[in-house]
Structures are given as structure tokens and as C-alpha cells.
Amino acid sequence: xxxxxxxxxxxxxxxxxxxxxxxxxxxxxxxxxxxxxxxxxxxxxxxxxxxxxxxxxxxxxxxxxxxxxxxxxxxxxxxxxxxxxxxxxxxxxxxxxxxxxxxxxxxxxxxxxxxxxxxxxxxxxxxxxxxxxxxxxxxxxxxxxxxxxxxxxxxxxxxx
Numbered sequence: 557x558x559x560x561x562x563x564x565x566x567x568x569x570x571x572x573x574x575x576x577x578x579x580x581x582x583x584x585x586x587x588x589x590x591x592x593x594x595x596x597x598x599x600x601x602x603x604x605x606x607x608x609x610x611x612x613x614x615x616x617x618x619x620x621x622x623x624x625x626x627x628x629x630x631x632x633x634x635x636x637x638x639x640x641x642x643x644x645x646x647x648x649x650x651x652x653x654x655x656x657x658x659x660x661x662x663x664x665x666x667x668x669x670x671x672x673x674x675x676x677x678x679x680x681x682x683x684x685x686x687x688x689x690x691x692x693x694x695x696x697x698x699x700x701x702x703x704x705x706x707x708x709x710x711x712x713x714x715x716x
Contacts, residue, residue: 558649560611560626565662568606576608576625577643584645595704600642605631607662609646609655626650629659631666634676639667641677660690667716674714681707 568574578597585591609627614620627650630643641663646655667675679687681700688694692711700707 557616559614560624560650560653561614562612563609563626563653563655563658564611564623565607565609565658567662567666568608570602570604570606574601574606576610577606577628577630580608580625580628580645580647581643583647585643588648591704600632601630603633605633605663605666607659609650609659611650611653611655627655627659629663631663633672637672638674638676639663639672641675656686657690660687664690664713664716673716674712675716677711678703678708679711681709684709684711687711 568577581596582593585596586593607629608625610623611626612620612622613624613626627646628643629641629645632640632642634640641660644656644659646659664675675692677687677692679692684694688711690713692713694709694711698710700709702708
């Protein structure tokens with residue numbers, strides 16, 4: 557069994573710096589969840605902010621790989637100091653280590669420090685509870701909609 561230690565989160569530079577984020581996104585969204593590569597590479601990376609979570613990975617043979625990308629998140633700036641959280645992904649072998657929560661909290665802290673007052677996201681409907689635990693809410697009148705063939709719901713964090 558693979559074991560991860562020494563979790564760290566770093567903001568990435570576009571374009572060269574987001575290669576680690578793209579590796580995680582492709583592994584999770586394309587290979588695991590079966591979205592198309594075209595839908596994953598959606599032309600919103602430029603002009604967005606990106607973070608990746610890294611761990612040291614202890615393999616079954618005892619070897620250790622340092623600074624392996626295991627998670628990522630993206631924030632798209634919107635008019636009126638609104639941030640759109642998206643592309644949160646954690647490798648299936650690294651789930652359960654609270655890496656997703658660390659990434660969301662990093663994005664929230666960034667928004668607070670940079671005068672964003674609202675964060676909006678489109679949650680895959682079955683994963684809405686994850687975001688609710690972090691303070692995001694489904695506002696009255698929001699309905700489930702399809703995004704790339706998957707049910708989603710819009711959620712908000714206001715007055716951050």
C-alpha cells in the first residue's frame with residue numbers, strides 16, 4: 557500500500573508551473589471519472605490561480621519519491637471581486653488525508669487576502685456535502701443542472 561507524508565500546498569505559476577496540476581486533473585477527471593480531455597482543458601487556466609498539494613510518497617517497495625503532486629485546485633477571478641472555485645481534484649490513492657480541505661482552505665485564505673467577497677463553485681451533486689462542511693451553501697432557488705453530462709449544483713460562500 558502507498559503511504560503519503562509531509563503534505564504541503566504551493567501556488568503555481570502559469571503556464572509552465574501548472575504541469576503538476578494538469579497531471580492530477582487528467583488522472584482524476586479524465587482517467588478516473590471519464591470526462592473528455594477536451595472538456596478538462598477548457599481554456600480557463602490562463603488568467604486563473606492554481607495550487608497543488610504535494611506529498612512524499614512511500615511506495616510498497618520502501619522507496620520514497622519526494623514532492624509528488626497529489627491534489628490541485630483552481631480559482632477563476634470573476635467581475636465584482638467574485639472567485640470561482642473549480643478543478644478541485646485529489647488522486648484516489650491520497651484521499652482521506654484531508655488534502656481537498658487543505659486546498660479549499662488555501663483558496664479561501666487567498667480570497668480573503670485579495671479582497672474577494674464571494675466564492676462560487678459548481679459541485680458535482682453527490683459531492684456537495686464536502687463543500688457544505690467547509691461553509692459553502694446552496695442558496696434558495698438553485699437547481700441541479702448538467703455540466704459535461706454530470707449533475708451539478710451551484711454553491712456559495714459569501715462575505716468572506
